Amino acid sequence: MARSIPSLRLADVFEAGRAALMAQYGVRLQAHQQRAMAAITACRSGALGALDWRCVDCTGSRETLRSCGHRSCPACQNHSTTAWLERQRAKLLPVDYFMITFTLPAGLRPLAHAQPRAVYAALFKAAAGTVKGFGAHQLKAELGQCAVLHTHNRRLDLHPHVHVVVPGGGIDAARRQWRKVQGRYLFNEFALARVFRAKLLRALHEAGVSIPVGLPPRWVVDCRSVGSGEPALEYLSRYLYRGVIRERDLVDYDDSAGTVTFRSTARRKSFPLY
Structure with missing residues (x-):
């Protein structure tokens, strides 16, 4: 009944x-x-x-x-969510921010269910490494990063992806100066996806995870301007400390x-x- x-x-x-x-x-x-x-x-x-x-x-x-x-x-x-959001707000710089989203392709999602610790560690490593590399080579600066893992989408399907919030600029250590991004464009999404794919597959291999065959050659990475950064942090905080x-x-x-x-x-x- x-x-x-x-x-x-x-x-x-x-x-x-x-x-x-x-x-x-x-x-x-x-x-x-x-x-x-x-x-x-x-x-x-x-x-x-x-x-x-x-x-x-x-x-x-x-x-x-x-x-x-x-x-x-x-x-x-609720307290943990509020405390996290306040810590991130205190770190915000007076610049425009961007959010880069790295999505685990469908062919690797069963691995995330079977070996979550290894797969999510590799996902974070690949995403952070991709952002750091693009900042060093294209902006000639070291970018700050705030990365958050979401394991499911709004339909509650398993859909692991990492959101990385970065400021529109970084530190040029050699010249000891700030390099600012011009406009609302950060990096090319297709180039990000190619590098992310290579880094993730290498990280999974190094972790001893068996990679299935038939993975698509083109993956998806989204890179968008998010204004002051605070709305993006508020969005991420809603899912940070709770179940699905x-x-x-x-x-x-x-x-x-x-x-x-x-x-x-x-x-x-x-x-x-x-």
């Missing part, structure tokens, strides 16, 4: 469906997935204990249940069928960042 709960929590879904999930998919669940599920289920349930708050000036007291602090827990990470599915998108859990109904967002071709 289906049950409609006005404020369905992820912990409710995990608790109700844990036995069936483990029976069918237990051998396929990775350790970090099981740790996340256990932490979210225990969060503010009393299983982790409680804090007893007492006022030193009166007899008032209040007890709060301890939270899990897991980065995927929807109840725990937001609790407000949970619609229904069906006990008998063991199915969850949730909302997702249709893919948009572009989004405003300034």
